[in-house]
Amino acid sequence: MLSRVADTIYWLARYMERTQAMLQVIRIHYQASQDSPYDFSWRPVLYSYGHLSAEELTATEGDTARVLAHLILDKHNDASAYNNVLQARENARSAQDHITRDVWQCLNDYYHAIRSEEIAQQIRYGDPMSGIDALMRHGLVFTGAVQNTMPRDEGYGYLTMGGLLERALQTTDVLRLRWASAPTPSSNSLDAPELRYLLQSLFGHELYLKTYRGNFNPDSVLQFVLHNSHFAHSLSSCLNRLSWYFERLRADSLPESYERLEFMVGRLANHVKYSSVEAARPDQLNEFLLETRRELLDIAVAFGKYYFGRS
Known part of the structure; x- marks a missing residue:
């Protein structure tokens, strides 16, 4: 495969994962506002x-209303959901020979939906949750x-x-975004709203309830988000699967690259696996998350340099 393709x-997937993650964060934050x-x-x-x-x-x-329009619909906000979907669609257009017709059609439908007047009216003046959903x-x-349609090539x-790389970045960012408002480890309330919002922002609320029987303990939530191998958005799960898929490139890669x-991937996966951060030490957690984020970005830069021909 050409490095350009x-x-x-690769960026098509990153834009789509980023869009889904930010829409969920906005959705749960709006719910918290109510x-x-x-x-x-x-x-x-x-x-x-x-x-x-x-x-x-x-x-x-x-x-x-102004916040939601800016984050979701604003064409002048480079980080808006609209611009993420637009960029994903343009990337898909450039690689139509390498994706299925169904994948292209889904992206095209998404693009037309997010620029539709109906969605704009719901988000600006109606029920924003319905528009986001x-x-x-x-x-x-x-x-x-x-x-279901892409060949495993x-x-x-x-x-x-x-x-997976974008998901790991989003998990790191969401954890930093929401943990500042989480209760201290001495709080054992079964209805800790900050922890519930954190888990919902990462699509993990239901699995956490089944795993921990509804006990919203800060240390348990932290370990779940960092290490639970059955949780698709945990850092360990993302990095382990990233490592597995990357290993499949060995035969088509230059040995040095x-x-x-x-x-880099193995080092970060082990760093997360053997981390011992505690909810009682938010400064340590923040340092760990910042370091993890830097290493994820270093991996992204290395992909660009060694596999995509970007200097």
Whole structure:
């Protein structure tokens, strides 16, 4: 496969994974705003996805309708869901010979949905949850099309690795975004809303309830998000599967390029596996997450350099 095509497919997956992750964060944050309207701020989410100046952020954070439109629909916000879907569609257009017709059709439908007047009206003036849910269903259909129609060839490997790398980054960012408001480890309440919102933001609430019988203990939540091998969004799960798919590239890789990436991915997977961070030490957790994020970005840069021909 040409490096240009591999790069295009890899970024297609990253944009789609990023879109689904940010829509879920926005969805749960909006839900939290309805539960606690007097003790709520959009500032953390705008920091992550808003790309606003300090003055613009202050002027925007208190207006929920304006925030949602900026994060989801704004064509001038490079990080908006609209621009992520647009970029994914353009990448798919460039690689149509290497993806199935169903995958292309899903992306095209998603693009037309997110720019439709109906979705815009729901998000700006109606029921934002319905509009967000409608968009997220398009993301689920895309994932189903990839899983059920794409051949398990080299292109599928790059598509999957792009999604897994982005998912690991999003898990790291969501954990940093929400953990600042989590209760201290001495809180053993079965109804800890901050921890519930964190798990819901990562699509892990239901599995956590089944695993821990509904006990919202900060240390258990932290271990679940970092290490649970059955949780598709845990850091360990993402890195282990990234390593597995990367190993399949060995035969089609230059030995030096493969060895460099193999070392970086393996080192980070072991770093996460053997980490001993505790909920009682938020400074240690924040340092661990920042270091993990830096290493994930280093892996992304190395992919670009050694596999996609980017300097």
